[in-house]
Amino acid sequence: MASPSFIKSLEDLSEPAGDNPGFQFQKKCGCCVKATLSSEFFPFTQGVKGLFSKVFSKDAEPNPNQQNPAWIQKHQEISEAFADAIEDRYTYCPKCEKYVCEKCWNNVRDMCLNCCAGYARSAYDDPYFGTKKKNKSAPNAEPALRERSSALNAARR
Ligand SMILES: [Zn+2]
Numbered sequence: 001m002a003s004p005s006f007i008k009s010l011e012d013l014s015e016p017a018g019d020n021p022g023f024q025f026q027k028k029c030g031c032c033v034k035a036t037l038s039s040e041f042f043p044f045t046q047g048v049k050g051l052f053s054k055v056f057s058k059d060a061e062p063n064p065n066q067q068n069p070a071w072i073q074k075h076q077e078i079s080e081a082f083a084d085a086i087e088d089r090y091t092y093c094p095k096c097e098k099y100v101c102e103k104c105w106n107n108v109r110d111m112c113l114n115c116c117a118g119y120a121r122s123a124y125d126d127p128y129f130g131t132k133k134k135n136k137s138a139p140n141a142e143p144a145l146r147e148r149s150s151a152l153n154a155a156r157r
């Protein structure tokens with residue numbers, strides 16, 4: 001089951017109005033924007049097809065589909081299913097609070113490439129790699145750091 005925050009981060013391309021209403025979602029990488037996954041378009045068949053778009057002009061009342069319980073339920077189901085299918089291809093970066101693709105994730109530093117770039121520019125020039133080397137001879141060093149990353153790993157699943 002995908003996490004609610006991941007589901008929320010999906011972009012909603014659903015089309016509630018018009019002759020061909022339906023659901024579609026996509027997810028962009030928060031880092032490179034190139035890695036975009038889109039769901040297929042699921043037509044919404046329980047609505048009154050075409051009728052509303054003919055009866056109401058564009059700036060008339062909000063489209064009835066968005067208040068239709070069947071629409072609301074399907075909308076949720078499809079967003080959840082899509083989130084489930086793709087969630088493990090994205091990693092949550094706790095620094096910038098975005099979901100990034102595999103290519104934009106730096107496992108060693110536990111942050112996305114955007115944040116790595118910012119990190120490298122900061123005054124602390126890579127203290128993390130320094131502690132990594134020390135950890136080999138002193139495995140109990142930095143327990144807080146390891147706890148944090150295992151919590152992250154658990155959160156990713
Ligand atoms: Zn990316």
Ligand SMILES: [Zn+2]
Pocket residue numbers: 093094095096097098111112113114115
């Ligand atoms: Zn980041």
